[in-house]
Amino acid sequence: MKNQMINLLCIFVLVILLHDCDKSTNYEDEITVALKISQEILSISDTLRGTFSVTNNTQEIKTFHFSNSCQFGSILLLNGITLASIGTACYQMPSELHLLAGESKKFEIKYFLVDKEGNDLLPGKYKIEAFLINTEHKVNTDFQIY
Numbered sequence: 025m026k027n028q029m030i031n032l033l034c035i036f037v038l039v040i041l042l043h044d045c046d047k048s049t050n051y052e053d054e055i056t057v058a059l060k061i062s063q064e065i066l067s068i069s070d071t072l073r074g075t076f077s078v079t080n081n082t083q084e085i086k087t088f089h090f091s092n093s094c095q096f097g098s099i100l101l102l103n104g105i106t107l108a109s110i111g112t113a114c115y116q117m118p119s120e121l122h123l124l125a126g127e128s129k130k131f132e133i134k135y136f137l138v139d140k141e142g143n144d145l146l147p148g149k150y151k152i153e154a155f156l157i158n159t160e161h162k163v164n165t166d167f168q169i170y
Contacts, residue, residue, distance in 0.1 A: 053081055054080070054081055054082050054086070055078060055079065055080060055081065055086065055161055056078075056079040056081055057076070057077065057078050057079075057154070057155070057156070057161045057162065057163045058076070058077045058079070058163060059074060059075075059076050059077075059152070059154045059163045059164065059165050060074050060075050060077075061073065061074035061133075061152065061165060061167055062074055063167070064165075064166070064167050064168065065167070065168050065170060066137065066167060066168070066169050066170075067169070067170060068137055068144050068145065068147070068169055070137065071134060071135065071136055071137070072133070072134070072135040072136075072137060072152065072167065073132075073133065073134050073135075074132075074133040074152070074154075075130045075131065075132060075133065076096055076098065076130070076131045076133060076154035076163070077128050077129065077130045077131070078096075078121070078123065078128065078129050078156060078161065079123075079126075079127070079128040080123035080124065080125060080126060080127050080128070081126070082125060083125045084125060085122055085123065085124055085125070086122070086123045087120055087121070087122050087123075088120065088121040088123075088156060088159065089118065089120055089158075090118065090119045090120065090121070090157050090158060091118060091157075091158065092114045092115060092116050092117060092118065092119065093114045093115035093116075093117060093119045094114035094119075094157055095119060095121050095131070095156065095157055096131045096154060096155065096156055096157060097109065097110070097154070097155055097157055098110040098133055098135075098152060098153060098154040098155070099152070099153050100135065100139075100145075100150060100151075100152055101150065101151040101152070101153060101164075102148065102149075102150050102151075107139045107140065107145070107150075108135075108138070108139055108140050110133060110135045110152075121156075131154075133152070133154065135152075137169060145169055146169070147168075147169050147170050148168070148169060149166060149167075149168050150166070150167055150168070150169065151164050151165070151166050151167075152164060152165060152167065
C-alpha cells in the first residue's frame with residue numbers, strides 16, 4: 025500500500041512537471057485552435073499575456089463570418105463562473121476571416137488581473153478561455169495567481 029502511494033505521488037509530480045502552458049483543440053481535423061500563455065504562475069502585479077491561434081488544416085480556404093469587427097474573444101473563469109471578458113473594441117461592421125490551406129491567424133491577449141468591477145483578483149487557480157466569436161472553436165488553459 026505504501027509503495028502504491030509513493031508510485032501515485034511520483035506520477036502526480038511527473039504530470040505537474042511535464043504540464044505545458046500550451047493547450048490546443050482540434051475540430052474534426054479541419055481547424056485547430058490553440059492558446060499559449062507566457063506564464064502559468066503569476067503574481068497580482070503581473071499581466072496575463074498570451075496568444076490565441078486558429079489554424080486551417082485543410083487544403084481549401086476556410087472563411088468565418090462575424091457580425092462585427094471582433095473575431096475572437098476570451099473570458100476569465102473561476103470555478104466555472106465568468107469573472108471578466110477580456111475585450112477589445114469592436115466596430116459595428118461585419119467582418120470575415122479567411123484562412124488559406126495550412127494558414128494560421130494569431131490574436132494577442134493581454135489582461136490585467138482584475139475582475140469586472142476593477143478589483144484585484146485574489147490568489148488562486150483560474151482558467152482563461154479563448155474562442156472565435158459565434159463559433160464552437162474554443163480552447164482554455166489554467167493559470168495561478170499567488
